[in-house]
Amino acid sequence: MRSLLGTTAPPSAVLIRLLVGGVFLAEGIQKFLYPAELGAGRFERIGIPFPGATAPFVGSAEIVCGTLIILGLFTRLAALVLLVNISVALVSTKLPILIGQSVGPFSLPKLSRYGFWCAVHEARTDLSMWLGSLFLVLVGAGALSLDWLLTQRRVRPRARSGT
Numbered sequence: 001m002r003s004l005l006g007t008t009a010p011p012s013a014v015l016i017r018l019l020v021g022g023v024f025l026a027e028g029i030q031k032f033l034y035p036a037e038l039g040a041g042r043f044e045r046i047g048i049p050f051p052g053a054t055a056p057f058v059g060s061a062e063i064v065c066g067t068l069i070i071l072g073l074f075t076r077l078a079a080l081v082l083l084v085n086i087s088v089a090l091v092s093t094k095l096p097i098l099i100g101q102s103v104g105p106f107s108l109p110k111l112s113r114y115g116f117w118c119a120v121h122e123a124r125t126d127l128s129m130w131l132g133s134l135f136l137v138l139v140g141a142g143a144l145s146l147d148w149l150l151t152q153r154r155v156r157p158r159a160r161s162g163t
Contacts, residue, residue: 004076005147007140014072014144020132021069023125024082028062031055046092047105061085069136072145079136086130094123 007013031039039059043051062085065078092106100114111118120127141147 004074005140005151007075007142007145007148007151009136009139009142011143013136013139013142016132016135017069017072017075017141017145020079020082020129020136021066021071023066023129024062024085025066025070028059028064028066031059031062045107047102047107048092049105058085069141072141072147075141075145075147076137079133083130083133083137086126086133090123090126090130094119094126097122 027038035041035055040051040055043055043058048054061081065081065085068074068078069082091103093109096103096106096108097111097114098116098119100108102108108114111122
């Protein structure tokens with residue numbers, strides 16, 4: 001348990017946690033608030049299989065894991081889940097833009113241009129979330145977190161012998 005909760009990150013890692021956790025939390029909530037635009041409807045347009053089930057699943061994972069990351073609780077595990085999540089998002093939405101054609105079930109959106117620079121532009125938030133999630137997997141939540149609090153040993157003073 002200590003290795004899962006342990007951290008080598010400085011206290012300032014809270015800033016990365018707020019960014020990564022906040023973006024995923026907000027995106028997860030919006031999948032439920034605007035299902036036609038950002039939830040199952042979008043998943044169907046992209047070509048994600050079983051959009052009626054996968055969109056709520058992904059939205060729930062983003063809400064739960066985003067909240068855990070903000071709190072700094074089970075941060076490495078939550079960040080790993082979100083790292084997989086954003087990797088799927090990059091492959092399903094940005095890879096078609098990069099190569100300029102649909103990839104398997106994933107459709108090519110109608111844009112004015114395609115290729116490397118367009119894909120990098122469209123993927124800027126996704127890439128930031130990918131790198132932020134990877135950072136948290138590698139170093140943990142930092143000292144300003146519930147993970148850190150849970151790993152601290154409470155050292156009791158030893159009773160002195162009567163000699």
